Amino acid sequence: xxxxxxxxxxxxxxxxxxxxxxxxxxxxxxxxxxxxxxxxxxxxxxxxxxxxxxxxxxxxxxxxxxxxxxxxxxxxxxxxxxxxxxxxxxxxxxxxxxxxxxxxxxxxxxxxxxxxxxxxxxxxxxxxxxxxxxxxxxxxxxxxxxxxxxxxxxxxxxxxxxxxxxxxxxxxxxxxxxxxxxxxxxxxxxxxxxxxxxxxx
Ligand code: ADP
Numbered sequence: 001x002x003x004x005x006x007x008x009x010x011x012x013x014x015x016x017x018x019x020x021x022x023x024x025x026x027x028x029x030x031x032x033x034x035x036x037x038x039x040x041x042x043x044x045x046x047x048x049x050x051x052x053x054x055x056x057x058x059x060x061x062x063x064x065x066x067x068x069x070x071x072x073x074x075x076x077x078x079x080x081x082x083x084x085x086x087x088x089x090x091x092x093x094x095x096x097x098x099x100x101x102x103x104x105x106x107x108x109x110x111x112x113x114x115x116x117x118x119x120x121x122x123x124x125x126x127x128x129x130x131x132x133x134x135x136x137x138x139x140x141x142x143x144x145x146x147x148x149x150x151x152x153x154x155x156x157x158x159x160x161x162x163x164x165x166x167x168x169x170x171x172x173x174x175x176x177x178x179x180x181x182x183x184x185x186x187x188x189x190x191x192x193x194x195x196x197x198x199x200x201x
Contacts, residue, residue, distance in 0.1 A: 039095050050068055132169055
């Protein structure tokens with residue numbers, strides 16, 4: 001039987017409240033497929049992807065315990081667009097396959113694909129609707145810096161690699177304005193949850 005379950009893509013800039021929103025959907029029994037977790041899992045020691053990466057960049061891309069040295073990899077691809085492209089060509093199909101599997105096996109009335117890069121990659125093509133968690137840039141910086149103890153410059157640098165707030169919201173079917181407290185976020189999630197349940201029935 002064809003899987004016709006509604007797939008909602010959830011995205012937002014750093015510190016916008018994606019993780020909080022996912023937690024609130026998960027509390028309602030909704031399966032969250034987390035693209036960041038999958039991206040980490042596909043390069044675990046023993047994986048084909050990690051083997052490919054170490055063949056390409058050399059063993060020095062691994063830590064002494066055989067894990068991917070993410071900082072080193074980030075430094076390489078930050079200054080070299082060709083290497084960045086090479087890495088994306090290797091990882092994106094593997095990540096997408098795993099996302100597809102997880103979405104297909106999800107056992108909840110609808111399913112959420114959470115990804116900070118949903119719209120920057122082609123992951124949005126796997127979804128039926130796009131939900132953007134939106135917050136002002138000021139709030140994003142405040143929340144992310146409190147959470148990660150990162151300085152403002154680092155957070156702004158990450159924000160610069162992501163779509164602008166305006167471009168992201170322009171692509172949304174649904175937008176949650178996360179400018180209030182957590183109770184207000186919860187109220188908005190509940191409303192959307194009910195709508196998604198209805199859409200799926
Ligand atoms: P993202 O996953 O989009 O980077 P998070 O969900 O981790 O963002 O939110 C960033 C920080 O802000 C977290 O510490 C989170 O608990 C907090 N936060 C998110 N939304 C709210 C809110 N409405 N009220 C108070 N704190 C919030």
